[in-house]
Amino acid sequence: MKIGLIGCGNIGKFLLQSLNCDGFLPDSRIETVYMRKKQSFKELSERYGSHFCDDFGDFLQSDIDLVIEAATIQAVRLYARTVIEHGKDLLIISVGALADNGLFKQLKQLSELKGNKIHLPSGAIGGLDVLKATQLTGQLESVTITTRKPAASLTDKAVDNELTLFDGPAFEAIRQFPKNINVSIILSLAGLGAEKTKVRIIADSNVTKNIHCIEATGPFGKFNLNIENNPMPNNPKTSYLAGLSILSTLKCRHEALEIG
Numbered sequence: 663m664k665i666g667l668i669g670c671g672n673i674g675k676f677l678l679q680s681l682n683c684d685g686f687l688p689d690s691r692i693e694t695v696y697m698r699k700k701q702s703f704k705e706l707s708e709r710y711g712s713h714f715c716d717d718f719g720d721f722l723q724s725d726i727d728l729v730i731e732a733a734t735i736q737a738v739r740l741y742a743r744t745v746i747e748h749g750k751d752l753l754i755i756s757v758g759a760l761a762d763n764g765l766f767k768q769l770k771q772l773s774e775l776k777g778n779k780i781h782l783p784s785g786a787i788g789g790l791d792v793l794k795a796t797q798l799t800g801q802l803e804s805v806t807i808t809t810r811k812p813a814a815s816l817t818d819k820a821v822d823n824e825l826t827l828f829d830g831p832a833f834e835a836i837r838q839f840p841k842n843i844n845v846s847i848i849l850s851l852a853g854l855g856a857e858k859t860k861v862r863i864i865a866d867s868n869v870t871k872n873i874h875c876i877e878a879t880g881p882f883g884k885f886n887l888n889i890e891n892n893p894m895p896n897n898p899k900t901s902y903l904a905g906l907s908i909l910s911t912l913k914c915r916h917e918a919l920e921i922g
């Protein structure tokens with residue numbers, strides 16, 4: 663699989679290392695990277711063996727089948743349509759962009775029309791299989807996620823113990839915390855939507871991990887998931903699992919046997 667990557671930050675470099683240097687998926691390689699800091703091209707290209715470019719047209723013309731977005735919600739708004747219009751599959755990790763129902767529908771319709779796939783990995787959480795199964799049959803009544811991160815990842819304010827920064831629906835949570843609560847939107851897409859999915863965000867001066875606690879209830883029963891994620895070394899806002907979930911999504915893409 664020939665991959666194009668948008669964004670070369672924390673997750674982007676993790677993917678370059680995993681695919682191009684460590685060979686975790688022997689049939690997949692990042693061929694081209696679109697990023698804006700031209701001064702790092704030479705060094706990065708020597709390290710990872712990919713072609714780096716700052717012209718989006720050149721990026722799309724390069725020999726790639728699938729584009730991975732690992733940048734920002736704004737980058738999804740800017741580039742997702744064009745990627746699909748050019749007949750490429752797309753994997754989005756800044757999935758918070760899809761809280762915008764209009765954009766979500768547009769991308770879905772466009773990919774159906776072009777015969778391309780859009781992959782939305784589970785990111786820094788799990789349990790989406792439970793939400794999808796229960797939602798499909800009207801068995802899901804409530805979904806809540808409580809996210810607790812080291813205070814400095816969420817606020818400049820001094821926090822003594824803990825401070826609840828947000829308590830409300832997912833669509834508003836992602837508007838206020840676009841770099842910290844993409845997980846609430848993948849939950850919304852799998853379950854009850856961004857208006858009914860409830861979110862609490864807590865800045866905690868006593869934790870070093872990114873902790874997500876998910877509760878779902880309905881006639882099916884009750885579901886609880888508590889995940890304590892180690893952060894990525896260079897961006898403590900982002901959990902290591904988010905990068906791993908992209909590798910897993912890539913691996914499953916063409917497999918005959920599907921688990922879960």
Ligand SMILES: NC(=O)C1=CN([C@@H]2O[C@H](COP(=O)(O)OP(=O)(O)OC[C@H]3O[C@@H](n4cnc5c(N)ncnc54)[C@H](O)[C@@H]3O)[C@@H](O)[C@H]2O)C=CC1
Pocket residue numbers: 668669670671672673674696697698732733734735736737740755756757784785786787840841842844845848897899900901904
């Ligand atoms: N779905 C999930 O569970 C998770 C999603 N994320 C999201 O994944 C994304 C990437 O995370 P990190 O790598 O940790 O962030 P990062 O901040 O380390 O890297 C993002 C990179 O994208 C670049 N960038 C920004 N706008 C761009 C544009 N228009 N075109 C090209 N490059 C652009 C930045 O210069 C930066 O180098 C973020 O949006 C983050 O919020 C992070 C963790 C979990």
Ligand SMILES: O=C([O-])CC(=O)C(=O)O
Pocket residue numbers: 785786840841842843844845846872891899900901902904
């Ligand atoms: O990485 C995490 O734990 C969650 C996160 O930043 C996000 O959902 O945007």
